[in-house]
Amino acid sequence: MSALLQASGLVLALDGRPVVRHADLALHPGDFVGLLGPNGAGKTTLLRALAGLLPPAAGTVVLDGRPVGDLPEARRARRLAYLPQGAECHWPLAVEALVALGRLPHRAPWASLAPADLATIEAAMRFTEVLDLAGRPVTQLSGGERARVLLARALAVDPAILLADEPVAGLDPGHQLDVMRLLGRRAEAGGAVLVVLHDLTLAARFCRRLVLMQEGRILADGPPAEVLTPDSLRLLYGIDAHIAVEADGLMVVPKGRV
Numbered sequence: 001m002s003a004l005l006q007a008s009g010l011v012l013a014l015d016g017r018p019v020v021r022h023a024d025l026a027l028h029p030g031d032f033v034g035l036l037g038p039n040g041a042g043k044t045t046l047l048r049a050l051a052g053l054l055p056p057a058a059g060t061v062v063l064d065g066r067p068v069g070d071l072p073e074a075r076r077a078r079r080l081a082y083l084p085q086g087a088e089c090h091w092p093l094a095v096e097a098l099v100a101l102g103r104l105p106h107r108a109p110w111a112s113l114a115p116a117d118l119a120t121i122e123a124a125m126r127f128t129e130v131l132d133l134a135g136r137p138v139t140q141l142s143g144g145e146r147a148r149v150l151l152a153r154a155l156a157v158d159p160a161i162l163l164a165d166e167p168v169a170g171l172d173p174g175h176q177l178d179v180m181r182l183l184g185r186r187a188e189a190g191g192a193v194l195v196v197l198h199d200l201t202l203a204a205r206f207c208r209r210l211v212l213m214q215e216g217r218i219l220a221d222g223p224p225a226e227v228l229t230p231d232s233l234r235l236l237y238g239i240d241a242h243i244a245v246e247a248d249g250l251m252v253v254p255k256g257r258v
């Protein structure tokens with residue numbers, strides 16, 4: 001099966017400083033991939049480059065057979081949604097109006113929303129349980145509510161590829177499970193989902209594949225049970241962890257610093 005998004009030999013620099021070094025990563029239809037690594041490993045930088053927001057210093061990111069940065073902006077915005085880490089909202093836009101912005105790449109400028117757009121917006125709000133917030137200004141929401149609204153906007157795009165940077169940070173445990181299930185369902189429906197996570201148990205239970213990143217390099221890329229080991233967690237985070245095999249996946253409990 002050909003990849004939806006393919007990064008090859010990717011080198012990324014910020015202010016002249018190398019941050020990602022020769023990363024190779026492919027996202028196929030149906031992939032639900034967790035990107036793990038310590039603070040500063042280069043995860044956000046990699047995601048921004050995959051989204052076409054940061055030009056590579058070397059290597060390529062190919063979407064639909066073309067370098068992602070060369071695609072017309074509207075086409076890229078229809079194919080790929082990027083949910084940044086801890087995004088803020090500075091305009092007191094109503095929740096429903098913010099989620100509706102997700103349909104912007106699908107419409108002619110100033111065209112009104114078609115019934116199909118409205119149905120997609122409603123479904124995105126239902127999945128993320130923000131329908132009851134529809135009329136509230138986004139500036140007056142709690143952090144977790146805002147995170148769910150921003151995820152709803154990304155889902156309203158109905159993208160083939162969803163890149164989400166810590167989408168469950170700040171959510172209560174119930175909503176964390178809801179969001180991971182929701183992302184899993186998108187992948188099962190044929191999309192590709194790449195999420196940055198710091199919760200190792202959630203990553204292991206829900207993602208079909210985990211990519212471990214450290215100091216700008218990809219150390220491992222494979223099924224959770226293969227890549228999450230006491231040795232890899234020691235190397236990656238400098239922690240001793242208890243890894244238990246449960247019926248529905250691994251449970252990972254950090255015990256202490258090595």
Ligand SMILES: Nc1ncnc2c1ncn2[C@@H]1O[C@H](COP(=O)(O)OP(=O)(O)OP(=O)(O)O)[C@@H](O)[C@H]1O
Pocket residue numbers: 014015017019037038039040041042043044045046085
């Ligand atoms: N504008 C910048 N100029 C120079 N270096 C930067 C810039 N932004 C980030 N960096 C550095 O690039 C490295 C990678 O940052 P990045 O945000 O990609 O890490 P991350 O893995 O997403 O971390 P976290 O888990 O803390 O979100 C870090 O060392 C960071 O200090």
